Every structure is written in C-alpha cells, then in structure tokens.
Amino acid sequence: MTDQNSNEGFGFSTRAIHVGQDPEAITGAVTVPVFQTSTFAQEAVGKHSGYEYARTGNPTRTALETAFASLEGAAFGVQFASGLAAEDAILRQLEPGDHVVLGNDAYGGTFRLISKVFGKAGITYSANDFNDLDTVAANWNPATKIVWAETPTNPLLNIVDIEALAALTHDKGAMLVVDNTFATPYLQQPLRHGADAVVHSTTKYLGGHSDVVGGFIATNDSELETHLRFINNAVGAVPGPWDCYLTLRGAKTLAVRMDRHNSNAAAVVEMLSRHKAVSSVLYPGLESHPNHAIAARQMSGFGGMVSFRAAGGRDAAMKIIESAKLFTLAESLGAVESLIEHPGVMTHASAAGSALEVPDDLVRLSVGIEDIDDILADLDQMLGQ
DSSP, rough: OTTTTOOOTTTHHHHHHHHTOOTTTOOOSOOOOOOOOSOOOOOOBBBBBBOOOOOOOOHHHHHHHHHHHHHTTOSSSESSHHHHHHHHHHHTTOOOOOOEEEEEOOOHHHHHHHHHHGGGOOEEEEEEEEOOOOHHHTOOOOOOEEEEEESSSSTTOOOOOHHHHHHHHHHHHHHEEEETTTTTHHHHHHGTTSSSEEEEOOOOOOOOTSSOOOOOEEEHHHHHHHHEEEHHHOOOOOOOOHHHHHHHHHHHHHHHHHHHEEEEEEEEHHHHHHHHTTEEEETTTTTTTTTHHHHHOOOOSSOOOOEEEETHHHHHHHHHHHSSSSSEEEOOOOOOOEEOTTTTTTTTGGGGGSOOOOTTTTEEEOOSSOOOHHHHHHHHHHHTO
8 A cells, every 4th residue: 555644646636635644543533633632641751652742743733744745845844823923933043133035015914024023133124026036136135044935925916936036045045935825735836946945824725714723834954844843842833733633624625625716716807807997907817917927837727816906096995895795804815705805904004104015906805616606796796886
C-alpha cells in the first residue's frame, strides 16, 4: 500500500483527503480524531511518544500541518492560531534597524502589523509597486531582510510575478514571503516559483466555511521551520485541536469549492463588465487586466475574489453594498457564502492616509458557491438601486 504521508503518486484532491490522515491506529477511525487534551502521559522522564504538552504539539495539528505542507509542495508546515499570528512569527526574525519591502497593495492587517507593531521595535518598511521591479531595485534599502508580497493582492487584485520578484529578492540577499490566501494552493504554489515562505489565513478558503480562524506557513527552509516552531511554542499562538479539525475538514473539499468559486466569479465579472453602474472591474481573469498573462502563467485559475469601482463614487458604492440581500455585508472572505464589503472603511481602514490607501468607491466581493442565478439576481438589484 502507498504511504499516505507521501506526496508521490497523488493528485491535489487525493492529498487533501489523505496525506497525514491515515486511519487512527487504535480504533481504525477514518477521520483524524480531535485530540482534546492539554498534556500527554510520558513513559519515563524525558521519554515520550513525540507529544508532551499541547502548546508544543498535538496530533490533530500535526495532521493538518502535514496535509497543508503537501498541498503547497513544501517540506515543512506550521499552523498558527490566526493568519496574523503566522505573519508575526515570520517577522520575529527581524532585528531593530532591519527593513521590510511591502507591496503598495496589501491587506490592512499586514500593514498595521508591520508599521504599527514592528515599527515600535525599530523595524522600518517601504511600500513598493511590484510591477515596477526596476524601481524597486533602484530604491533598494540595504537593510532589507524580508520582501512581503501578495498575489492576487487584497483588495485591488493586482498580480505579482513571483519568479521575477524572487530573483531580485535573492540577488539582494533577502527572503521572499508570499501571501497565497486569495489564490490557495489549488490555484498557485509560490514555492515552485522561488518564494522562501508561503503564508495563509486558513480562516479563508482553506477552512472555507466561516467557522474557524487560523494561519499557516509553508517552507522548504529547515532553519526557518526551526524558528517558526520555536515562536509557535514560546509565544503560544497555537490553534486548539477543534480548530485544526474544522480547518482540515474544510480543506478536503478545497478543490471542488475552488472550481465553483472560479466559475461563479467569472460569471459575476462578465455581468459587472457590461453594467453602467460599474466604472471598472478588477479581476486577473480579464484579458484587459494589466498582468493577465502573468496570472495565466503562474495560476491554474483566477479565484473567487472580485473587486469593482462604482461609477457614482463613494456614495454609489455604499448604496450598492447596503442594498445587498443574498450577499452578506461582512469582513473576511473565501467561504461558501457570498460576502460584500467596503475595504476603505472595513478591512483596510488601517491603511487610510498611507501609500496603501484604497479608493473610496471600491467594492470587494467574495463570490460564494451559491447558485449563480441567485448571485447574479442579487447583484442586478444592487446595481440598479
């Protein structure tokens, strides 16, 4: 029988269901149990089964980490209590005086963490257009240790050429971190294109059901993994076993959900592109997107996130959002239900007044997996207000 913990010979969906998830040895349970315990009995002083205290490790968490590392094509994976806890662990490699190069379109929570939290510790940052790498190189700060990219970006859905950015980053002696939350490993594996670490908010597509918060880091760098596990244990930003169970259960259907997210989003984009209430649609699947060719090269699909700008400005955007019926007005994204938000006021409020400030007429959609006719009908009535 093929070892289920090996990547060899398995496709994506099979790995999502089986890797790290062998039937439980004692009872034969097919589903990984929820090991709801805070500590583990030891055979003798200093001699244990591999688990000693639940902050340090838990079998349910191990199963999740093994499965998710496989999906990203990584040697190592570490799960955290939230996406921001995962980001914090990576950034804790930095020392006072170090510099972070951040994209000029990024999640507001990432910007807040780097600028407001690590800024107080003497870490500096700069916001850069990663579509202009010549300028990034020309303005390179020699204190740079980490380059932090999202692709697609949140919320403007820009695309970053991972391979080109990795080449520049490594030439300068820095580490490239790629936030792969929007694309998911089903559509994109940044490590294959040269990234040193991949970060996810597993709250989003990997969990997929708006019922659990978490974060994950994948890497092939053993020294980075050692650092991450030290921080994971020392700081204690770890998920409980039930959270790990829910996240792992959600990921089993990632492939089929992403196929539906992709097809529904494509239909939404087609409708928005021809509607008079919309001034522009931001989606990498559009041939008119400035980096469509890059997205097509490094992604196998364009995802379920769609942003657009309201033709009537901020007031029109607010009216559209507030008239939603099927779409739920809420922060977060990547779950089975369709969500709508105003990034400038909600998820990206911390970026107001900075180089990462988003347009006030911007509307962000997380297109769910409901029947597409129902999604389009709700959009039609929202845009007609």
